[in-house]
Amino acid sequence: MLIGNRVKYLGIVFGVLFAALLIAQQSSIFCGLMFLTVSQIRDVEGPGIWVMDRNVEFIDDIKPMPDTDLFRVKGVAGVEWAVRFYKGLARARMEQGDYHQMILLGLDDATLVGAPEGLFMGNLADMRKPHAVMMDDAGYKQIWPGEPYILGRVFEMNDRRAVLVGITKASRTFQTFPIVYTLYSRAVLFAPAERKVLSFVLAQPRHGLSATAVCREIKKQTGLQALTREEFMEKTIWHFLSKTGIPVNFGITVFLGFVVGTAIAGQTFYLFTVENIKQFGALKAMGTSNWTILLMVLSQAMQVGAVGYGLGVGLAALFGWGSRGFTKLAFFMPWQVLVITGAAVFVIVLLASLLSIRRVLIVDPAIVFRG
Amino acid sequence: MSIVDAEADRSDTDVAVRVRGVTKAFGSGDSLTKALRGVDLDVPYGEMLILAGPSGCGKTTLVSIVAGTLEPSAGDVIVLGQDLVAMSHGRKVRFRRDNVGFVFQTYNLLPALTAAENAAVPLLIAGWRRSHAVEAASEVLDRLGLGDRLKNLPTELSGGQQQRVAIARAIVHEPRLLVCDEPTSALDAENGRITMELISRIAVQPDRAVIVVTHDSRVYSFADRIASMEDGRIESVEAGPRRSGLAVASR
Numbered sequence: 001m002l003i004g005n006r007v008k009y010l011g012i013v014f015g016v017l018f019a020a021l022l023i024a025q026q027s028s029i030f031c032g033l034m035f036l037t038v039s040q041i042r043d044v045e046g047p048g049i050w051v052m053d054r055n056v057e058f059i060d061d062i063k064p065m066p067d068t069d070l071f072r073v074k075g076v077a078g079v080e081w082a083v084r085f086y087k088g089l090a091r092a093r094m095e096q097g098d099y100h101q102m103i104l105l106g107l108d109d110a111t112l113v114g115a116p117e118g119l120f121m122g123n124l125a126d127m128r129k130p131h132a133v134m135m136d137d138a139g140y141k142q143i144w145p146g147e148p149y150i151l152g153r154v155f156e157m158n159d160r161r162a163v164l165v166g167i168t169k170a171s172r173t174f175q176t177f178p179i180v181y182t183l184y185s186r187a188v189l190f191a192p193a194e195r196k197v198l199s200f201v202l203a204q205p206r207h208g209l210s211a212t213a214v215c216r217e218i219k220k221q222t223g224l225q226a227l228t229r230e231e232f233m234e235k236t237i238w239h240f241l242s243k244t245g246i247p248v249n250f251g252i253t254v255f256l257g258f259v260v261g262t263a264i265a266g267q268t269f270y271l272f273t274v275e276n277i278k279q280f281g282a283l284k285a286m287g288t289s290n291w292t293i294l295l296m297v298l299s300q301a302m303q304v305g306a307v308g309y310g311l312g313v314g315l316a317a318l319f320g321w322g323s324r325g326f327t328k329l330a331f332f333m334p335w336q337v338l339v340i341t342g343a344a345v346f347v348i349v350l351l352a353s354l355l356s357i358r359r360v361l362i363v364d365p366a367i368v369f370r371g
Numbered sequence: 372m373s374i375v376d377a378e379a380d381r382s383d384t385d386v387a388v389r390v391r392g393v394t395k396a397f398g399s400g401d402s403l404t405k406a407l408r409g410v411d412l413d414v415p416y417g418e419m420l421i422l423a424g425p426s427g428c429g430k431t432t433l434v435s436i437v438a439g440t441l442e443p444s445a446g447d448v449i450v451l452g453q454d455l456v457a458m459s460h461g462r463k464v465r466f467r468r469d470n471v472g473f474v475f476q477t478y479n480l481l482p483a484l485t486a487a488e489n490a491a492v493p494l495l496i497a498g499w500r501r502s503h504a505v506e507a508a509s510e511v512l513d514r515l516g517l518g519d520r521l522k523n524l525p526t527e528l529s530g531g532q533q534q535r536v537a538i539a540r541a542i543v544h545e546p547r548l549l550v551c552d553e554p555t556s557a558l559d560a561e562n563g564r565i566t567m568e569l570i571s572r573i574a575v576q577p578d579r580a581v582i583v584v585t586h587d588s589r590v591y592s593f594a595d596r597i598a599s600m601e602d603g604r605i606e607s608v609e610a611g612p613r614r615s616g617l618a619v620a621s622r
Contacts, residue, residue: 005482282479285440286540287468288496289461365440365467368475369431369552369584 005275011268012304012352013311019261019348020312021319023254024333024341028320030250031337032330037240038233039171040087040105040179044114047202048211050232051082051218054225058239059232060175062087064196065224072222073201078214082203083108086187090180093156100143103179104157106187106199113202116181121149122166127183131163136170139178157190172330174240258344265308266352269301273356277363284365297357305349313341386449387548387580388414388437393446394603395432406432407443408603416547419571419581421591421611424600431552433600434584438471438550439463451547468496472541474570476553478533480525480540486512486532487521490539497544511539515569531562535569542574549574551583555590567593 040059041050051073053063073082086106091099107114107127115124116134126132140149153164162180170179182190188197203226205214211228218226227235241247273280280293320331395407406429414420414437422430435441436448439455448455451470458466472493480489490508495501509521515535525533534554541549551570555563567583571593574581583590591597594611 278477278479279481282473282475283492283496284464285438285467285473286493286496287464287466287471289464292496366435368473368479369435369438369440 005272008268008272008275009304012265012272013308015261015264015266015268015352016305016308016345016348017312017315018264019257020309020341020345021315022257022261023344024313024316024337025319026250026253026257027337027340028316028331028333029329030246031334032332033174033246034237034240035332036172036174036330038236039173040103041229041233041236043116043171044085044202044229045117046113047083047204048229049079049203049205049215049218049226050229051201051203051222051224051226052199054223056225057243058236059087061239062199064194065198065201066196067198069198069222069224070201073203073218073224073226076214076218076221078206078209078217080204080206082201083111083113084184084198085114085200085202086184086191086197087199088187088191089177090157090190090192092162092180094143095153095155101177102139102157103173103175103177104187104190105179105181106184107181108202109183109185112183116168116170118169119166120169122151124166126165127181129163129165131161131186132165132182133162133186134166134168134181135164136179137167138170138172139180140167142176142178158192160189162190254344258348262348262351265304265348266355269352270355270359273297273359277359278368280360281363281365281367284363285368290361293360294357297353297360301349301353301356302346305345309342309345312345313338316341385415386413387416387418387451388412388582389447389449390433390437391447393433393436393443393448395429395436395441396444405603407436410446410603410605412598412605412608414580414582416580417575417577418595419575419583419593419611421594421597422582422584422600423586423588423591423597424606425586428600429603430584430600434550434552434582437582438473438548439467468493469544470547472544472546472549472574474534474537474541474549474551474554476556478525478537478557480533480536482525485522485524486517486528486536486539489525489536490543492540493544493546508539508543511543512536514573515539529562530558531565534558534562534566538566538569538573547579549579549581551581551585553585553587554583555585555587560589563587563589 038059053065056063067084070082070084073079085108086104088104090102090104092102093099105114112124112127119134122134127134149167151164151166155162168181173179191197205211215226215228218224283293317333320333323329324331390410390412393407393410394405397404397406410433422434424430432441436443437450439450443456453466455463481492487505487509490512491504494504494507512518512521515538517532517535520528520532525536528536549570554566554570558566567590570581570583592612596608597611598608599606
């Protein structure tokens with residue numbers, strides 16, 4: 001019945017589409033931002049366990065430990081190997097005299113565990129050369145915009161010479177600072193002097209043992225906080241969810257999309273129902289039960305909901321795909337976004353059809369005999 | 372002899388519709404409006420009764436009560452041997468579905484459905500499979516001269532054709548009572564005549580009854596009887612030209 005009224009049909013589809021687009025797009029950007037917060041954990045492939053001070057809440061919340069904690073972790077039964085990992089912020093003075101804040105990552109001198117996977121200029125072995133550092137390509141472009149990639153560039157951190165020996169791909173971070181990779185022993189010199197400098201211990205559980213069980217053992221024996229890679233990502237994301245205004249900001253936009261979509265769809269659907277009230281009355285007069293009428297209205301609502309949902313999430317996906325080439329928009333659309341958007345659309349069409357359902361259920365079938 | 376005396380001569384098995392002392396009031400207090408003031412009426416099987424009268428005289432209210440879409444304030448309504456007043460809402464819905472066909476003034480066809488699908492609606496409501504229902508409806512439409520319009524949407528049909536689809540919809544499930552509300556008022560004279568001829572030819576059967584509400588005097592010639600209403604009462608019931616014709620033929 002609804003399809004016969006193209007204007008109303010498109011009106012309701014538009015309402016649902018608008019809501020689905022806004023919810024899916026904003027949720028995906030939110031997920032993209034959350035994804036950025038854990039990018040440095042994701043980039044460190046290999047070790048399954050991150051050990052840190054018990055009060056650390058997320059990846060950027062560095063609470064240094066004494067170097068001896070490495071050996072305490074190594075001594076825990078079930079730990080196959082463990083290495084040091086430095087993470088901090090350093091201020092770099094460039095050739096031209098300008099300063100840049102940088103994320104400084106110190107890799108284990110012997111094993112280079114945590115080294116970037118996407119090295120496309122230079123050689124990882126060059127990391128062991130004197131003063132050697134590597135940088136992510138996004139950071140390089142930020143410091144030297146428009147310039148070609150050149151190795152051998154020199155800059156200073158904490159009055160110490162750093163020589164660029166490699167450029168690598170790295171996931172974008174939430175802070176957007178350039179990422180500088182170097183050896184652990186060199187990183188602690190680039191950083192301002194502190195009594196304790198060990199940021200994390202990266203460990204691997206013995207073959208056949210679960211990372212969770214080994215984490216429990218590390219915590220029990222050392223008192224340190226030990227998390228699997230996945231747990232650390234969850235903890236970091238939860239920190240941003242609970243301690244920042246990001247979810248509220250995105251939530252407001254999503255809520256507005258929900259309200260506006262419901263209002264447009266609901267109003268149009270109700271108008272459609274009122275316009276066709278005689279048809280509904282005729283159906284009731286002919287012996288259609290209220291239950292069947294209810295199913296009719298709901299099935300029509302669900303049908304336009306499905307079309308609006310498909311178009312909405314499709315456009316949101318298109319937006320994300322189209323914007324990735326020329327913007328720095330964080331956009332990540334996991335399947336959960338599709339499910340949440342689908343649930344929201346379901347509620348929208350349900351709310352939108354509620355008024356109409358009430359109207360058609362109470363309509364007197366005798367209405368068809370009135371002129 | 373009063374109308375009731377005349378109607379009382381018929382046995383219960385002869386009448387499709389028996390209405391006794393039916394009143395209907397709308398509103399309350401100062402705004403109380405009495406639409407029906409004690410109506411008595413019989414409609415025997417095999418008869419087409421025309422309910423005539425000026426606007427507001429209560430004929431639509433009466434036909435709504437007889438069709439089971441409106442509750443009377445008081446009185447008895449026996450349709451096809453069933454007491455509508457005592458019937459539950461659910462049973463009444465099923466009763467209408469199985470026994471009553473409707474032809475409305477404004478057709479009330481569903482705009483998204485084709486002619487055949489519209490005509491099949493009562494069968495679909497009754498739970499028929501879609502293909503079977505459409506097939507059966509198509510046969511009826513063919514009998515009504517719309518065999519080449521089965522797949523047209525209502526907007527692609529003329530007013531007369533739409534009313535023929537509505538008639539097909541009203542009779543496709545072979546109801547024993549057909550209720551027509553101003554079936555010709557939206558049609559020109561020629562289409563009005565064709566519509567009434569179709570109703571008269573196809574719907575009026577020995578085991579069925581047809582009630583037509585109208586104030587279009589051009590269609591009186593199709594009536595077996597004409598009940599004239601005035602101010603919520605039936606003023607007179609007269610034999611229509613069709614009965615006279617049949618009487619002549621039978622003689």
